[in-house]
Amino acid sequence: xxxxxxxxxxxxxxxxxxxxxxxxxxxxxxxxxxxxxxxxxxxxxxxxxxxxxxxxxxxxxxxxxxxxxxxxxxxxxxxxxxxxxxxxxxxxxxxxxxxxxxxxxxxxxxxxxxxxxxxxxxxxxxxxxxxxxxxxxxxxxxxxxxxxxxxxxxxxxxxxxxxxxxxxxxxxxxxxxxxxxxxxxxxxx
Numbered sequence: 001x002x003x004x005x006x007x008x009x010x011x012x013x014x015x016x017x018x019x020x021x022x023x024x025x026x027x028x029x030x031x032x033x034x035x036x037x038x039x040x041x042x043x044x045x046x047x048x049x050x051x052x053x054x055x056x057x058x059x060x061x062x063x064x065x066x067x068x069x070x071x072x073x074x075x076x077x078x079x080x081x082x083x084x085x086x087x088x089x090x091x092x093x094x095x096x097x098x099x100x101x102x103x104x105x106x107x108x109x110x111x112x113x114x115x116x117x118x119x120x121x122x123x124x125x126x127x128x129x130x131x132x133x134x135x136x137x138x139x140x141x142x143x144x145x146x147x148x149x150x151x152x153x154x155x156x157x158x159x160x161x162x163x164x165x166x167x168x169x170x171x172x173x174x175x176x177x178x179x180x181x182x183x184x185x186x187x188x189x
Contacts, residue, residue, distance in 0.1 A: 001163060001166060004162060007155075007156070007159055008159045008160055011152045011153065011155060011156040014152065015067040015153050015156075016071060018067065019065050019067065019069070022060065022065045022068070023061075025057050028057050029054065029057045029058060029061065032057060036050055047131060048131040048132045049132055052132050052133045056139050059139060060139070060142055063142040063146040064149065066146055066149060066150050067149030067153040070153040070157070071156070087169045088164060088169075090164075091160070091164035091165050094157050095158055102150070103151070106151050109143070110144065110147045113144060114144065116143075117137070120137040120140045121137045121141070160172075
């Protein structure tokens with residue numbers, strides 16, 4: 001069980017760090033959005049590349065912070081039975097949901113996206129707009145990074161569930177009381 005706990009801790013530490021780094025892009029997103037609005041409506045100025053920075057930043061935040069969001073249980077959950085469930089029942093629900101829904105969805109996203117990203121890399125694709133940003137292939141690669149980050153966090157959730165089902169209820173995915181070894185316990189929250 002120590003190996004499972006170590007894997008959970010490592011994955012959660014990694015997604016915690018990625019999420020915290022990516023969160024700084026929110027400042028760029030707000031600044032860029034305000035700048036685009038002021039330039040456009042105040043001075044009748046606009047550049048395609050500046051508008052694309054807004055779109056790209058939003059996409060990067062969404063895609064690369066999704067593992068972090070799953071770590072902190074920030075995704076939508078239909079909480080009919082889950083809230084009042086015991087730790088072992090929650091572990092069963094999380095394990096089943098991860099295996100039956102999350103992993104198949106991520107596999108589908110990878111399967112559909114990989115050729116799309118590969119083609120973009122083979123062409124070193126840039127913006128279709130004149131004056132747009134080069135390197136669109138890098139942005140499209142974030143789709144695959146999304147699959148990896150969310151997949152890793154899904155694996156951590158599955159391993160947590162196994163730990164709880166084996167009797168280590170301190171690893172219960174109760175996101176308000178993180179176990180001592182977890183990333184959330186060491187993040188100062």
